[in-house]
Amino acid sequence: QKEVEQNSGPLSVPEGAIASLNCTYSDRGSQSFFWYRQYSGKSPELIMSIYSNGDKEDGRFTAQLNKASQYVSLLIRDSQPSDSATYLCAVKQAAGNKLTFGGGTRVLVKP
Amino acid sequence: GAVVSQHPSWVICKSGTSVKIECRSLDFQATTMFWYRQFPKQSLMLMATSNEGSKATYEQGVEKDKFLINHASLTLSTLTVTSAHPEDSSFYICSAFDRMGNQPQHFGDGTRLSIL
Numbered sequence: 001q002k003e004v005e006q007n008s009g010p011l012s013v014p015e016g017a018i019a020s021l022n023c024t025y026s027d028r029g030s031q032s033f034f035w036y037r038q039y040s041g042k043s044p045e046l047i048m049s050i051y052s053n054g055d056k057e058d059g060r061f062t063a064q065l066n067k068a069s070q071y072v073s074l075l076i077r078d079s080q081p082s083d084s085a086t087y088l089c090a091v092k093q094a095a096g097n098k099l100t101f102g103g104g105t106r107v108l109v110k111p
Numbered sequence: 112g113a114v115v116s117q118h119p120s121w122v123i124c125k126s127g128t129s130v131k132i133e134c135r136s137l138d139f140q141a142t143t144m145f146w147y148r149q150f151p152k153q154s155l156m157l158m159a160t161s162n163e164g165s166k167a168t169y170e171q172g173v174e175k176d177k178f179l180i181n182h183a184s185l186t187l188s189t190l191t192v193t194s195a196h197p198e199d200s201s202f203y204i205c206s207a208f209d210r211m212g213n214q215p216q217h218f219g220d221g222t223r224l225s226i227l
Contacts, residue, residue, distance in 0.1 A: 034216075043117075043204045043221040044155070088154060090216075097143055097208055099216055103154045 003027060004091050006102035013109055019076040021087050021105050026070065029094030033065055033072045036088040038104070044088055048074065079109045114138055115207050117219030125227055126197060132190045132222045134205030140185035141207035145216070146178075149202040161188040195226045 004025045013019045021035075032051055036044035048063040050056045050072065056063045062075040072091075076083055089102040114137040122130050134144055142163045147155040159180055160168040167180035179191040188207075192199055204221040 041202075041223070043218045045218075046216075097216075098145070098157060098160065100157075101155045 003100045004089055004102040006087075006089050006105045008103055009106040009108075011105055011107045013079050013107065015079060015081060015109055015111050017079055019079045019083065019107055019109070021074040021076075021089075021107070023072045023074075023089030023102055024070055025072070025089075025091045025100075027091065027093060027100075028067075028070060030067075030091045031094060032092035033063070034090040034092075034099070035061075035063060035072075035074045036090060036101075037083075038086045038088055040086075047087075076107070079107075081109050081111055083107060084109045115141075115205065115217045115219040117205055117222055119222060120220060121223045121225075123225045123227065124195065127194055128226075130192045130195055130224060132192075132203055132205070132224075134188045134190070134207070134219050136186045136207050136217075139207075141188075142185060144182060144188040144205055144207045146180065146188075146190050147204045147206065149204060149221075155204065158190075163188075192224065195224070197226045200224055200226045 006023050035048045037047050038044045048061050050063040050065045053065050060077045064073045086104040086106045088104045090099040116135045116137050118133045144161040146158045148158050149155050157170050158173045161180045161182040163182045163185050169175045182188040202221050202223050205219045206216045
């Protein structure tokens with residue numbers, strides 16, 4: 001069983017719509033959760049970090065965390081073609097500083 | 112914000128060559144750096160954790176004699192791919208936390224390694 005799981009996609013959304021990405025993790029003691037965006041051929045870029053249950057909003061992005069369900073999600077509002085990328089969910093282990101990455105979800109925003 | 116610089120960005124070399132990749136934290140001290148490898152259409156796989164002043168910790172299945180890591184200062188870690196072969200061709204990315212272990216992890220721009 002993978003430690004961090006994401007749907008690989010592609011998730012195709014029309015421009016202006018909401019893109020909803022999901023991530024589940026297996027380490028119940030995990031405390032820190034991150035969403036990274038990665039364009040093809042580039043390194044990951046941090047979009048959001050979330051540490052406590054509930055919602056966290058930053059511009060067009062909202063991260064949602066439910067530790068009881070071991071679930072973290074990312075919503076992208078008013079999706080733009082420039083949002084087309086692979087989105088990586090990353091979870092910091094309960095012990096140490098290592099991040100475990102999900103396989104990523106490819107998002108395609110169509111004009 | 113914190114910046115991690117990685118060099119070179121692209122390397123093409125012959126099979127059997129050893130290649131060194133540098134990872135520098137530019138405006139903070141990094142006691143811990145991480146080296147990842149990413150094959151096309153796959154996610155990041157952690158290769159090793161580089162600790163300043165001590166030996167690196169390698170993930171299962173990663174050959175420590177093949178991928179030499181040196182973290183001699185608080186701002187520099189190097190990864191040397193020894194006697195590289197075509198199967199070592201990949202995208203190598205380093206990352207770092209600052210000295211306090213504060214989140215989030217900052218990534219370098221990556222090094223694309225192509226072995227002919």
